[in-house]
Amino acid sequence: MPEVLFHIDLSKPMEEQDVPGHNRWHPDIPAAVSVKAGSEFRIECKDWTDGQIQNNDDPTDIRDVDLTRVHVLSGPVHIEGAEPGDLLVVDILDIGALPGAEWGYNGIFARENGGGFLVDYFPEAGKSIWDFHGIYTTSRHVPGVRFPGLIHPGLIGVAPSHELLDAWNARERELVKSNPGRIPPLANLPEPRSAVLGSLRGAQFDRVAAEAARTVPPRENGGNCDIKNLSKGSRIYFPVFVPGAKLSVGDIHFSQGDGEITFCGAIEMSGWIDLHVDVIKGGMAKYGITDNPVFRPGPVEPRFSEYLVFEGISVEETTGTQHYLDANVAYRRACLNAIAYLQVLGYTAEQGYMILGTAPVEGRISGIVDVPNACCTLAIPTAIFDRDVLPHA
Incomplete structure (x- = not known):
């Protein structure tokens, strides 16, 4: 097993861990650990909400x-x-559930x-709990369904530069201005409340908390x-900022499922991930990978031979309103x-929604x-x- 560089105690919130992580993007958040290029190591992770969701029916x-x-x-x-200007090469070697948290x-x-x-x-809240049986999962809340998981990190990325962070905040602020009262909002702007910023404290914490970008959307990092x-076996090429x-x-x-459509739309879990890292010097210019990461999928995924495919236009x-080549409307x-x-098969609409969010469904334009x-x-x-x-028939 690779060396565990970041330990998690599931009984403690992130800011109380022996080495705290973070929940915002900012270049001034201090590194928790340091490794050499070519290293292999294990990182433990809490679920995305920091343990707010319980294994119950409520x-x-x-x-x-x-x-x-x-x-x-x-x-x-x-x-x-x-x-x-470099490219950071990250290999996902393996990934799994933390012992005692196999749900x-x-x-x-x-x-x-x-x-x-x-x-x-679906304007009201709903929840389903999924139990892990090795590579398979089932749910007491969605009966009659069983499938193998394709475990993956929903979020992995590098820190932005100050210039890139400023660009994020400027463009998202302009978007929110276009409809400031919208519920839910068009974007989540910097929010100091509940910010976790590693080992930062005092006035520096306050400054970074006011500037740091929320982690909700994907971005250039x-x-x-x-x-x-x-998932496991994948290789990612990140621009370094x-x-x-x-x-x-x-x-x-x-x-x-493709799209993670319920927002809390996967089967969320606490877990560990084994990584290998390397660096391609000058790789951003050499390979033209400057705006967003590029990745190569791994060889491990569930293999299905038969699908029922639903179309949307x-x-x-x-209203029957025609939209011009709008993939958002078509996928909806x-x-x-x-x-x-x-629903015709006997599932409630909510159960159907959850199946699309959790099962390995394939979405396509x-x-x-x-x-x-x-x-x-x-x-x-x-x-x-x-x-x-x-x-x-």
């Missing part, structure tokens, strides 16, 4: 979750020799507290990309069509050129069900 904790706490990340890890949860977030992709249809195929790169990781998922489902329609079908309709598809592997779910 969705109140989902309804009331404090989203100013998220995402709690383990790190930053300083990689010796990494400099701005996870999925949540539908209330409109007033985060919402989700289908918040207009990687971050909360929620890519289910970024600050000395040492300052790599952080968290938000581990046991399984997820960019026509508003309630595909999801709603799939949920309607799952299938057509984006045939004006005026974008076409998106959502493919559900039929083998996850304990019965035949296909239509028959």
Whole structure:
């Protein structure tokens, strides 16, 4: 087993860990540990909410979750020799659940507290608990479904430079100004409340907390990309923006459907991840990887041979309004069509929504050129069900 560089005590919040992590992005958050290029090591991670969700049947904790706490990340890890302009190469060697925490949860977030992709249809909070049986998972809240997990970090990234951080905050502030009263908001701006900033204290803590970017969206540094195929065996090439790169990781998922549509849309868990790091000097210019990370998927993933595929087009489902090549509308329609079908099978709409968020469903932009309709598809592997779910004459 690789050396554990970042330990987690599940009974303590992140700021009370022996070495605290962080829940904001800022270049001045100090590194928690330092490694040489070529090193292999293990990082332990809390679930993204810092332990706010309990293994029970009550969705109140989902309804009331404090989203100013998220995402709690383990790190930053300083990689010796990494400099701005380099590429940080990160190999995900292995990943799993922490002993004694072999369960996870999925949540539908209330409109007033985060919402989700289908918040207009599911404005109330909901929760399902998923138990792990080796590589498989089942839920007492979604009966008749069993599938193997593709465990992955929902969030992994490097620190931004001061210039990049300023650009993030400026563009997201302008977006919020366009509709400041929207619920949920168009973006989550810097919020000092509940900030965890590693070992920073005093006046420096206050300054960084007021400037630091929230971890909610993916950005140029990687971050909360929620890519289910970024699992064991994957290799990621991160642009480096600050000395040492300052790599952080968290938000581990046991399984997820493409899009993570319920917002708390995967099977969220606490876990560990084994990493190998290396540096390509001058790699950003050499390979043109300057704006966002690039990754190579690993060889390990569930293999399904049969799917039921639902289509959606960019026509508003309630008004019939035509949208021009709008993949957001088209994917929403595909999801709603799939949920309607799952209801025919006997699931509630909420259970159907959770299946799409947790099971390894495949989402695709299938057509984006045939004006005026974008076409998106959502493919559900039929083998996850304990019965035949296909239509028959």
